Structure formats: C-alpha cells, structure tokens
Amino acid sequence: MKLTQYFFPTLRDDPQEAQIVSHKLMLRGGFITQSSSGIYSWLPMGLKVLNKISDIIREEQNKVGHIEVLMPTIQSSDLWRESGRYEDYGKEMLRFTDRHDREMLYGPTNEELITDIFRTFIKSYKHIPLTLYQIQWKFRDEIRPRFGVMRGREFLMKDGYSFDLDMEGAKKSYKAHYEAYLRTFKRMGLTAIPVKADSGAIGGDMSHEFQILAQTGESTLYYDSEIENLNGQDLDIDKLQSLYAAAEEKHDPSICPVPADKLKVAKGIEVGHIFYFGTKYSDPFGATVMGSDGEPVTVHMGSYGIGVSRLVAAIIEASHDDNGIIWPEAVAPFKVGLVNLKPSDETTSALCEKFYVSALAKGIEILYDDRDERAGVKFADMDLIGLPFQVIIGPKGAATGRVEIKIRKTGERQDLSFEDALKLF
RNA sequence: CGGGGUGUAGCGCAGCCUGGUAGCGCGCCUGCUUUGGGAGCAGGAUGCCGGAGGUUCAAAUCCUCUCUCCCCGACCA
Known part of the structure; x- marks a missing residue:
C-alpha cells in the first residue's frame, strides 16, 4: 500500500479525551476514531489489526475442532425471558422496541440464542461434544465507558459455547479452551496469566480469567512469582496450571499456598474469561439429548470469551515506547x-x-x-x-x-x- | 446513577470575569527555498463559539433549560 493512496489520518497531538497510552496511540495513529461514548469507528489500520487478531483466534479455535457460526446482534426478548435473565440483566442490556412494539435487545452475550439453536437441532449424544463459537459485536451499556476500546460499550468478542453429555466431558472442553487460549495469546506476543476467577452462581474452580500484566489494568491479580519465569519459553501448560494465580475476589490470604515473599500483586487487563456453568441454561431451555441408554440427558455447558477489540488496546499497553506502538509481528497492520x-x-x-x-x-x-x-x-x-x-x-x-x-x-x-x-x- | 469538569477551525488551546460580532500554534491549500528525526519565508482557506430560549441597541461572553464528551466511585470481554 502506498501512503499517498491510503487513508492514514495520524494526529500530532494527543486528543484530550485520551488518558491511557493505548487510547492515545490508537487515536494518534489513526487506528480508531470515536463516534460516541464507548463507540468507535475502526479506520483502515485499526481494522487490519482487529482482523489479524480475529484470524489468530479463529485458527486456534478451528485447530481444536470448534465450529464457527454467526448469530444476530439483535435478539428478541423471548429467549431471555425463558432463562430469566431478561429481568436479571440490568440496564447494561440495551433494550428497545421494534415497529410492532415487540421488545428487542442488542445482545450483550449469546447463551440463550446458542442454547436455543442447540436444542432445535441436536437430539443425540452422538452429536456431542460440540463447541460453537462466533466473533461478533456485542453491546453492553457500561455505566462508565473509558480508556477507548479497552472498555467500550460496543466491542468485538469471540464467544464460544460448549455442549457435553456430563461434567467430565465439560471439563475436557474447558481444558481444551484453556489451552487454546494460552496458545492464542502467545501467538499475539502476549503472556497471559490464567487466574482463578469468580464463576458466579455455580462456584468451584471452573472459571479462569486470562490476564495481561499492565499497570493500567483494571483487575488486581495475586500470583506466584514463579509464573514470570515462564515468560517467552515454550508454553508449559501443566506447569502454569500448577502455579497459584487468583483474581482479587478469589484470593484469600489465609489459605494462599504461596509464601508472602513469592507472592506478587499486580494489575492486569482481562482479555479472556472461561467458565463452566453446568445446566444453568440447558435446564430451563430443555436442551437435552438422547443418551445411549435411551434416556434424555440435560447437556452440560460452558462459555468462553475473548475480548477481541480490547486485545488491540491490551497489546499496545504491553508493547510500546515513547515514540509509539511496537506491534508484535503477528498482529501488525x-x-x-x-x-x-x-x-x-x-x-x-x-x-x-x-x-x-x-x-x-x-x-x-x-x-x-x-x-x-x-x-x-x-x-x-x-x-x-x-x-x-x-x-x-x-x-x-x-x-x-x-x-x-x-x-x-x-x-x-x-x-x-x-x-x-x-x-x- | 451520585460528585467534579468540559464544549470556540481537522487537532491542541486562548478569548468569557469586565458584552461591541473571533484569535493563536499545529495541520490544510498556493508559490519559492529547504530536505537523514515533526523546516523557513510569503500568501490563502476553514467556524450556526454544542443546542434552544431569554436579557440587551448589541451575546462566544450575562441568565434559564437542555445535550455532549471527559474525570472520580459501584458492573464487565
């Protein structure tokens, strides 16, 4: 591409609304431009990066047998009433009515929709395990959007959903995602730390956030300093999994196995989140398959997210100097x-x-x-x-x-x- | 949603207190000179001064309402 024929609107000064370095550099470099609070247009260079990140995610998902789909961004309220989340999800969910006064919403996530698709088509244990994923725009009406695409209201997310016959199967799906995520982030030049996270209503150990260390991160992490020694080398997943790392809300100093002098506290940017939630949705939706014994079985599910647009900012936070961005080769425009x-x-x-x-x-x-x-x-x-x-x-x-x-x-x-x-x- | 700020040219800002019809730097256009780390000179273009209402002979400036965006706190990829 020749610059004289390209669209390349760089800025010499930092726009005043930008606070953190990734936001400043994305605006100055002409990667994005703000449309309204927390909502951005992706300019040519920004879009290239976004697509490269999406492609890496897609490749790593496909490699482990996950199947890509694309669901609508606009959903009817019906399914959300079925799961009970229409009431539970607060003002973060953008709701509106169509011309027939039907209640619609812009999806903040897609568990309902995917479970509906699953129950419609999948009837036999022979067709699972199955993981469907998509890379799609989401909208969450954040109380306070900030830091550019780091916490936007509209954002690109990879969201995947696994369906298994039982908890054992679900654990395997979970592990497959855990490992695929680590490989995915590594390919982008990032060292992601998986930390035990709050898994909501289900509980247990089956929820991890993937965090990128950065001073501007919004999450606080506690982890074994040993993890830092794993940087750069070939991914040793078993080793990583054996080391202690927890998000603030899951960290209990009284039971932490890591001695104080080895325990690190740092800020992180959450770029991925995986969790197992059992039959939370399959139950109310009646998502069952016929088992080999002829008895219907309610499937066990998990969901797995990566903040695609957030990753663009996270990578910059992790890789820049006084003069600008330093793109890892895999995601460079x-x-x-x-x-x-x-x-x-x-x-x-x-x-x-x-x-x-x-x-x-x-x-x-x-x-x-x-x-x-x-x-x-x-x-x-x-x-x-x-x-x-x-x-x-x-x-x-x-x-x-x-x-x-x-x-x-x-x-x-x-x-x-x-x-x-x-x-x- | 509560608290604080902001809105003037593409970007960064001044002007507002003390009303008199808009300015600076960068960028943009033209010409000449320059040319290894954001050039110099000369000329030029660009503004519904966020919006609506009001006060006044006169409003960017004063008053009222409203909207936007940003910052500080509770939710999230």
Whole structure:
C-alpha cells in the first residue's frame, strides 16, 4: 500500500479525551476514531489489526475442532425471558422496541440464542461434544465507558459455547479452551496469566480469567512469582496450571499456598474469561439429548470469551515506547514500512519503487511512505504506527544501491544491499 | 446513577470575569527555498463559539433549560 493512496489520518497531538497510552496511540495513529461514548469507528489500520487478531483466534479455535457460526446482534426478548435473565440483566442490556412494539435487545452475550439453536437441532449424544463459537459485536451499556476500546460499550468478542453429555466431558472442553487460549495469546506476543476467577452462581474452580500484566489494568491479580519465569519459553501448560494465580475476589490470604515473599500483586487487563456453568441454561431451555441408554440427558455447558477489540488496546499497553506502538509481528497492520526519504530524487524513488514491487511480489505486507514529506515526519509517523520493520532509503544509500533496515522494537539499524534487505522478509 | 469538569477551525488551546460580532500554534491549500528525526519565508482557506430560549441597541461572553464528551466511585470481554 502506498501512503499517498491510503487513508492514514495520524494526529500530532494527543486528543484530550485520551488518558491511557493505548487510547492515545490508537487515536494518534489513526487506528480508531470515536463516534460516541464507548463507540468507535475502526479506520483502515485499526481494522487490519482487529482482523489479524480475529484470524489468530479463529485458527486456534478451528485447530481444536470448534465450529464457527454467526448469530444476530439483535435478539428478541423471548429467549431471555425463558432463562430469566431478561429481568436479571440490568440496564447494561440495551433494550428497545421494534415497529410492532415487540421488545428487542442488542445482545450483550449469546447463551440463550446458542442454547436455543442447540436444542432445535441436536437430539443425540452422538452429536456431542460440540463447541460453537462466533466473533461478533456485542453491546453492553457500561455505566462508565473509558480508556477507548479497552472498555467500550460496543466491542468485538469471540464467544464460544460448549455442549457435553456430563461434567467430565465439560471439563475436557474447558481444558481444551484453556489451552487454546494460552496458545492464542502467545501467538499475539502476549503472556497471559490464567487466574482463578469468580464463576458466579455455580462456584468451584471452573472459571479462569486470562490476564495481561499492565499497570493500567483494571483487575488486581495475586500470583506466584514463579509464573514470570515462564515468560517467552515454550508454553508449559501443566506447569502454569500448577502455579497459584487468583483474581482479587478469589484470593484469600489465609489459605494462599504461596509464601508472602513469592507472592506478587499486580494489575492486569482481562482479555479472556472461561467458565463452566453446568445446566444453568440447558435446564430451563430443555436442551437435552438422547443418551445411549435411551434416556434424555440435560447437556452440560460452558462459555468462553475473548475480548477481541480490547486485545488491540491490551497489546499496545504491553508493547510500546515513547515514540509509539511496537506491534508484535503477528498482529501488525503491515510487516514492513518503506520510507522514501526524498521522493523528488529519481534514483531514490526508483529504488524505493523497486523494493516496493519486489516486496509485494514476495507477498510481504508493506506500507510505502511515498509522501512528499520531510524525513522527520515520516520517521515519526512510522515509529508511531509501530510496524515491526522499517526500510529506509535515501539519496546517499540509493546512489550505491544500499538500503537501511531499522527494527522498531530494538531501534537496531543495519546497512544492507538491496538484495540482502529483501531477503530479510 | 451520585460528585467534579468540559464544549470556540481537522487537532491542541486562548478569548468569557469586565458584552461591541473571533484569535493563536499545529495541520490544510498556493508559490519559492529547504530536505537523514515533526523546516523557513510569503500568501490563502476553514467556524450556526454544542443546542434552544431569554436579557440587551448589541451575546462566544450575562441568565434559564437542555445535550455532549471527559474525570472520580459501584458492573464487565
């Protein structure tokens, strides 16, 4: 993509409404723009990141056999009355009526709908276990939206729902999600800490939140400092699972097995939440399947969420410096940013064009800054939007066919021949 | 929902107290000079001063109502 032909509305100043770094950088980098409180438009670069995150989630879900569906955002109140949540869910649920005065709502979650689909079509134990998931916009009318897409009212969420014959099966589904989630976050360059969480009415150990450590996080975590040593290495799920980690509401100092000097307290951003809730919905909905003995069995369910749009902000919180965002390669809107330091210089522009075309031919996602701007502007914008690699070509290098590579994360620079530079990607 | 703030050009802000018909920086447009870390000079465009009502000869400015957005507390991916 050439910048002169792209939609790239960066800002030099921090908009005053932004408080935390991810929000500031997302606005300044032209990733999002606010439409109303807690509701955002995703601009081209932001959308690219959002889609990359969605794709990773999708791949990891599909890999473990979960099936994607897409349910409506607008739901009728009927099913919610059936589960009793129409009354229980407070003002967070956006309700309205259609032209026939029927009560409708914009879904904050989809347990009712998915259970309804399940009971309609699945009648035999032979067709489960089954996990259906979707990546879909949700709306929760938060009392106080804040921090940009971190706590928006409209947000993109991956929500999955498992159906099993019994609790043992449900535990397996739960474990599959637990592991898939860890792999998913790891692929995004994040170290997610699974912490025991409040599972609501059901209780037990079957609820975990996945937290990203960040000073601006809204959750407080207590965990064994040993967990920090697991960073970066190959995922050792058994080890991770054996270590203590709990959300504030589940942490009881009197029974905590971790000695005080090894116990860490930190802030985290909740990017995922999984829980098992048994027959909470299948019971009132009559979601049963015929067992092998010919007796109907009420299915055991779990639900599993990932905050997709929140992840965009969470990744930035976890990966940035004073100059801007540092995208992990897997979610970067482009892999390479090509900076033409002097578009008016023919040799320079010719070399840039050649690099651009060669990169495209290799299937490299490249953003070419061909604007007639000063070098400083381009460097600043490139650092701001945080592409992993910068290829810088100016008149001096171009004269001898040399290009400069800058690694955004480390700031490290290398002077390379055109061919060697291209080979890097 | 309670408490506090805010709204003036695309962004950041001044002007409001003490009414006289809107300004600064950045950005944007034109030209020239510049050109390896957010350029210089010269010219130019852009505003229902959040909205409605009122006071007044005259309102961005004073009064009333209303809306928006942000911050501090209880819910959540």
